Amino acid sequence: MQARSPVALYVHVPFCLSLCPYCDFVVYTGRDAHGPASMVDAFVRALLVELDLRADALDERFGAARAALTSVYLGGGTPSLLPAAVIRGLLERVDRRFGIAPGAEVTMESNPGAGDRGDLAGFRAAGVNRLSLGVQSLDPSELKRLGRRHGPDDVADAMAAARAAGFEDVSLDLLYDIPGQTVGSWEATIEGAIGLVPDHISAYALTLDDPEAESLTGPTGDHLPLRSGARAWRGRARREQDEDMAAELYALAMARLAAAGYVGYELSNWARPGRECRHNLAYWQREPYEAVGPGAHASDGALERRWNAARLEGYLAALLARDGSQAELPPGGRETLDGATARAEGVILGLRMTSGVDEALISDPLLAPGLAWGLQARLLECGSARIRLSESGRLLSNEIFLRLLPDAAPGTSSPVATEAAA
Ligand code: SF4
Numbered sequence: 001m002q003a004r005s006p007v008a009l010y011v012h013v014p015f016c017l018s019l020c021p022y023c024d025f026v027v028y029t030g031r032d033a034h035g036p037a038s039m040v041d042a043f044v045r046a047l048l049v050e051l052d053l054r055a056d057a058l059d060e061r062f063g064a065a066r067a068a069l070t071s072v073y074l075g076g077g078t079p080s081l082l083p084a085a086v087i088r089g090l091l092e093r094v095d096r097r098f099g100i101a102p103g104a105e106v107t108m109e110s111n112p113g114a115g116d117r118g119d120l121a122g123f124r125a126a127g128v129n130r131l132s133l134g135v136q137s138l139d140p141s142e143l144k145r146l147g148r149r150h151g152p153d154d155v156a157d158a159m160a161a162a163r164a165a166g167f168e169d170v171s172l173d174l175l176y177d178i179p180g181q182t183v184g185s186w187e188a189t190i191e192g193a194i195g196l197v198p199d200h201i202s203a204y205a206l207t208l209d210d211p212e213a214e215s216l217t218g219p220t221g222d223h224l225p226l227r228s229g230a231r232a233w234r235g236r237a238r239r240e241q242d243e244d245m246a247a248e249l250y251a252l253a254m255a256r257l258a259a260a261g262y263v264g265y266e267l268s269n270w271a272r273p274g275r276e277c278r279h280n281l282a283y284w285q286r287e288p289y290e291a292v293g294p295g296a297h298a299s300d301g302a303l304e305r306r307w308n309a310a311r312l313e314g315y316l317a318a319l320l321a322r323d324g325s326q327a328e329l330p331p332g333g334r335e336t337l338d339g340a341t342a343r344a345e346g347v348i349l350g351l352r353m354t355s356g357v358d359e360a361l362i363s364d365p366l367l368a369p370g371l372a373w374g375l376q377a378r379l380l381e382c383g384s385a386r387i388r389l390s391e392s393g394r395l396l397s398n399e400i401f402l403r404l405l406p407d408a409a410p411g412t413s414s415p416v417a418t419e420a421a422a
Pocket residue numbers: 015016017018019020022023024025027076077078111134421422
């Protein structure tokens with residue numbers, strides 16, 4: 001396969017006002033994020049250096065005239081904590097070094113609370129054209145349990161502020177399988193979210209893994225160790241989660257969102273036609289994407305993946321040259337997939353999308369047993385030369401995905417294959 005230059009860029013901004021105990025992202029809070037000892041200014045300087053170094057490497061490989069980006073995604077953390085002037089400077093640097101294509105999607109994650117929503121009009125003027133609001137729930141007690149700083153009213157305020165600032169593309173991100181959540185409270189959250197008329201809705205199951213147990217927190221790991229309070233919170237929360245209830249909540253979301261005119265284009269994502277998230281589509285369609293910031297992951301769209309280590313101290317030390325030393329790329333890791341795993345992952349990502357995969361894949365000896373099993377179990381269906389998840393397959397997607405991976409033995413699985421959102 002011929003190497004292609006990235007079509008999308010992910011920028012990780014690792015600061016939040018406070019830490020939500022379920023959060024699985026690289027986040028710094030407290031003195032690291034605010035006040036005179038904050039690392040924010042140093043981070044912004046380092047980020048610009050990393051952008052230059054990554055662009056230099058791409059220039060060397062593909063030439064400076066490579067294709068411009070069709071998507072830039074400012075995620076975190078809470079990137080909306082940065083001043084609009086910083087976001088403007090950042091996007092100008094991205095445009096100068098990578099090129100941002102006319103009409104590209106430029107997304108920023110933000111939170112609904114007045115304290116971390118940020119300067120929405122300033123962000124819009126700086127070139128951000130899509131807002132992804134971390135709503136999670138519209139139930140006050142669930143928001144409190146999740147450690148969120150906002151209340152339901154803030155969500156309506158943020159939505160109004162986003163529209164007033166000129167955002168025509170706004171996503172609301174929701175969570176289900178929250179401890180204590182009921183069918184009634186989830187239904188109220190879904191209906192409340194629909195009532196705010198967003199362009200896009202994500203609904204992810206709350207996942208509560210321990211990154212340390214998965215060996216993701218070492219010097220080149222892409223996760224920070226959990227704080228002890230968060231570990232205890234997760235232990236308690238996990239005991240309250242219920243797979244059957246999660247399946248029921250997911251089915252309810254599918255039904256309600258479809259009835260309201262949102263098209264479920266991916267397992268956890270619904271949009272009004274034309275408002276699908278192009279950045280995430282690049283991931284799911286295995287397009288090459290670049291990434292900067294601590295913990296950020298990049299892929300060449302084929303076999304190569306790399307990531308930056310999570311720790312901000314190492315990130316700053318590498319990129320902010322001192323005593324005449326030269327800036328270098330931050331620590332991290334990389335892996336090369338074998339062809340079989342890459343093929344299986346491509347099909348799994350394809351099946352996550354409503355568009356599915358080419359039915360000709362049924363003749364691939366690696367994939368045929370898993371696909372045939374899914375068709376026979378009616379978790380997959382075939383039509384118009386495509387294989388897709390059936391409605392029951394959307395609830396039991398992990399059962400199929402496990403059978404598609406090389407050497408993977410089918411085992412128990414959770415009802416819905418999703419991951420927590422910020
Ligand atoms: S869940 Fe979102 S707001 Fe909460 S700490 Fe993580 S990134 Fe920050």
